[in-house]
Amino acid sequence: xxxxxxxxxxxxxxxxxxxxxxxxxxxxxxxxxxxxxxxxxxxxxxxxxxxxxxxxxxxxxxxxxxxxxxxxxxxxxxxxxxxxxxxxxxxxxxxxxxxxxxxxxxxxxxxxxxxxxxxxxxxxxxxxxxxxxxxxxxxxxxxxxxxxxxx
Amino acid sequence: xxxxxxxxxxxxxxxxxxxxxxxxxxxxxxxxxxxxxxxxxxxxxxxxxxxxxxxxxxxxxxxxxxxxxxxxxxxxxxxxxxxxxxxxxxxxxxxxxxxxxxxxxxxxxxxxxxxxxxxxxxxxxxxxxxxxxxxxxxxxxxxxxxxxxxx
Numbered sequence: 001x002x003x004x005x006x007x008x009x010x011x012x013x014x015x016x017x018x019x020x021x022x023x024x025x026x027x028x029x030x031x032x033x034x035x036x037x038x039x040x041x042x043x044x045x046x047x048x049x050x051x052x053x054x055x056x057x058x059x060x061x062x063x064x065x066x067x068x069x070x071x072x073x074x075x076x077x078x079x080x081x082x083x084x085x086x087x088x089x090x091x092x093x094x095x096x097x098x099x100x101x102x103x104x105x106x107x108x109x110x111x112x113x114x115x116x117x118x119x120x121x122x123x124x125x126x127x128x129x130x131x132x133x134x135x136x137x138x139x140x141x142x143x144x145x146x147x148x149x150x151x
Numbered sequence: 152x153x154x155x156x157x158x159x160x161x162x163x164x165x166x167x168x169x170x171x172x173x174x175x176x177x178x179x180x181x182x183x184x185x186x187x188x189x190x191x192x193x194x195x196x197x198x199x200x201x202x203x204x205x206x207x208x209x210x211x212x213x214x215x216x217x218x219x220x221x222x223x224x225x226x227x228x229x230x231x232x233x234x235x236x237x238x239x240x241x242x243x244x245x246x247x248x249x250x251x252x253x254x255x256x257x258x259x260x261x262x263x264x265x266x267x268x269x270x271x272x273x274x275x276x277x278x279x280x281x282x283x284x285x286x287x288x289x290x291x292x293x294x295x296x297x298x299x300x301x302x
Contacts (some may be wrong), residue, residue, distance in 0.1 A: 004211060015204035051207035053168040057161060057300055064300055086294055093301035095294045103288035112300060138253030143199040149261065
């Protein structure tokens with residue numbers, strides 16, 4: 001595991017807030033030279049700690065009023081069943097995240113839709129028709145917050 | 152109002168947030184000045200709400216991720232507020248979502264290993280107020296995580 005000091009922590013926190021800042025601007029805030037900041041960012045990226053960059057778009061302004069989490073239980077198990085399901089679910093554009101889980105469900109999906117009728121369409125036409133789908137539980141998201149975590 | 156050009160720009164930026172102004176303009180087949188002006192406006196109108204670095208907790212030694220689905224005692228008038236406020240104070244909680252459905256709140260919790268998770272669960276999670284039921288889903292793998300909107 002990567003050696004991780006307090007300065008790395010501060011750099012990471014700053015980039016989670018705003019990944020578009022340049023190494024120079026970030027360094028000035030943290031009292032570090034541009035090249036030292038850049039080297040640290042590169043090290044964090046190479047070590048896989050910074051896994052990428054994500055744009056957070058305003059769903060409502062883009063016309064997506066509904067986010068639903070689905071718990072999916074497969075009806076048929078076995079390796080082929082999992083692979084078929086995974087291949088098909090990846091191709092559904094409304095499915096934003098897919099997590100394979102252990103517990104009450106096999107998969108957790110995050111789905112966006114324009115409104116509830118649109119969600120119903122996605123559910124019937126795109127989710128319930130996926131290979132191997134058994135029981136599906138839906139929970140409509142009301143609010144969400146992301147925290148910095150142990151940084 | 153957003154038009155097709157805005158959506159096109161957002162589509163490219165969403166799939167590659169690190170694109171320079173020149174690269175973005177080239178892909179969207181727009182003059183650089185036009186593309187930059189539009190992106191500027193999308194940021195100002197908060198259609199682009201944030202641009203964040205994505206942290207891979209595994210690379211920092213957090214091997215365990217658990218989704219805790221919590222049902223709250225709704226006879227307590229401040230159940231949601233009290234619960235969420237207390238959950239925010241647990242540093243290993245990285246996401247909090249509230250729902251309409253069978254589940255009231257979902258917490259995403261990370262831990263270094265199962266022993267660490269057990270400590271967090273016993274001392275932190277079970278001490279949160281107004282819980283009537285709690286159910287855990289252990290993450291095995293994340294198959295898709297970009298959270299892209301189908302714009």
